Amino acid sequence: MQPVKHIVMWNLRGESEVERSSNIEKLKSAFEGIRTEIPGLRSLEIGVDFSKIDYACDVVLYSEFDSVEALEGYASHPAHLRVREELGNLRIARHQVDYFI
Numbered sequence: 001m002q003p004v005k006h007i008v009m010w011n012l013r014g015e016s017e018v019e020r021s022s023n024i025e026k027l028k029s030a031f032e033g034i035r036t037e038i039p040g041l042r043s044l045e046i047g048v049d050f051s052k053i054d055y056a057c058d059v060v061l062y063s064e065f066d067s068v069e070a071l072e073g074y075a076s077h078p079a080h081l082r083v084r085e086e087l088g089n090l091r092i093a094r095h096q097v098d099y100f101i
Contacts, residue, residue: 001067003042003101006074009057011093023090024048024059030087031061034079040070057095064101071098 012027014020028046035044042064049056065071074080 001069004065004068004071005097005099005101006061006063006065006071007097008061009095010059010061010091012058012090013092020058027059027087027090030083034077034083037079038070038074038077040066040073042066057093 010027012020012023014023028048031044031046035041038044044061044063047060047062049058049060063074065074
């Protein structure tokens, strides 16, 4: 089994900086809350952009999994599906990269 890195970046909705910051905190809290529920998840980190440059994403999820199978299990895990549903309308853009370590 070969370990995998899974990186996702989002831009989030928000009519104001306060609203977008609130949405960022919701996303961050939701993903950090499932950290211990996912089999094969080695690490999970949420980073929030501070640069505010126009081409930066608001938030990045950096995670490592034991294998492709563990990443696939995460994608269909009830905890992850719950978070995706809770946060689905907060995002306006999403980018993803998965690669072998």
